[in-house]
Amino acid sequence: MSWVRAGDGLVGWGCAARLDTSGTERFTEADTWWQDWVAQVDVDDEVGLPGTGPVAFASMAFAEQPGRSVVIVPEVVIGQRDGVRWLTTIGEPPEAVAPVAADPGTTRAGSPVEPLAAGAAERLAAGAVEPVRHPGTVRYSDGTLTATGYRQAVADAVRRMREVGDLDKIVLAHDLLATTSEPLDSRFLLRNLAARYENCWTFAVDGLVGATPELLLERSGRLVRSRVLAGTVWPRGDRGFDELEAELLMSGKNRSEHEYATQSLADSLRPFCDELFVPGEPEVLRLRNVMHLASNVTGQLGEDRATLLRMTEAVHPTAAVGGTPTPQAVKLIGELEGMDRGRYAGPVGWTDSRGDGEVGIALRCAQIQPEAGENGQVRLFAGCGIVADSDPDLEVAEAEAKFLPVREALEGIE
């Protein structure tokens, strides 16, 4: 399990507890389950920062049906934040960690972890940590919704927006299958993604692996934060980065896509806040494969601070992955895509016993298929915001650009 950005974050392994859930109540169930679980453990937290003490990783389905959501409490977590590093263990420290724990044998959470790097290197040398395996060659094939099927779905949505007029924006996605000649080691993907997308959150929860640029919510005490993204350009022709950036900022279509997304997040987050700051103008986030319009929304929570999972329930899905109005968009997504998004475009991240934590939107990601046998198989997803003046051919190309991070990470391209 992983949630890492520019070297900071959490990496966990083992499973001390797990919840599988689905349906409309999935967030409430996850929140209640986690609070009940935390209430029955004795915590010894010497660090006292967000992410120290017991944490749960969560990866929630995009849709109420048929998706499966999962919450996992790892047995061991290594954390790093602003120069502070810690190790959390649940129960007796497992053998692989014992050499680095300051006082193995006690239940502890948040022990300072200075000797870790040396210990980890020794364990690796001693063969206690399996070296990262290369997935071999990669072959691609159509997913449930092919690129041509996707083009058609976008064209249908555009027609409906122009003719019926009950929908302002919809986000449509499609999938792609990748088969590797060797079983897939998620660490191979994570390592490559983290090296190339430092500005993104590299995540892995129960086989869903990716590097998302979009932070749905971060809660840290009374502070709440979100990085809303919508509106995209990608390298085309011989346009330079500055030219692309100017094109993005001037594009009415991209600005309106962005406005719907920011508005939806702000409207659903505002009831939890005493103050909420929404920038008047978006900025541009530059990534290797695409550029996005971005708005950093910040707020101060009210006295009865809702937990991260409760707020996540309220804000999901924003119009960065659903649409406007949300109910009509979500219904039409099901009809036009005709596929199960699973946990793609759902919230993914971690929460601690205080209800703090970070959740992103699971984008630029792939689901490792457990039943692939001797090969590895993953299902990649990419989607685009569609408004009335979208061009289906350009949306197909945009989705193609959004597949790149995982494709290149799979293929180990430098």
Ligand SMILES: C=C(O[C@H]1C=CC=C(C(=O)O)[C@@H]1O)C(=O)O
């Ligand atoms: C739905 C995806 O991206 C969203 C996030 C940023 C920009 C988007 C866009 O411009 O369409 C999408 O709303 C995806 O990457 O699969």
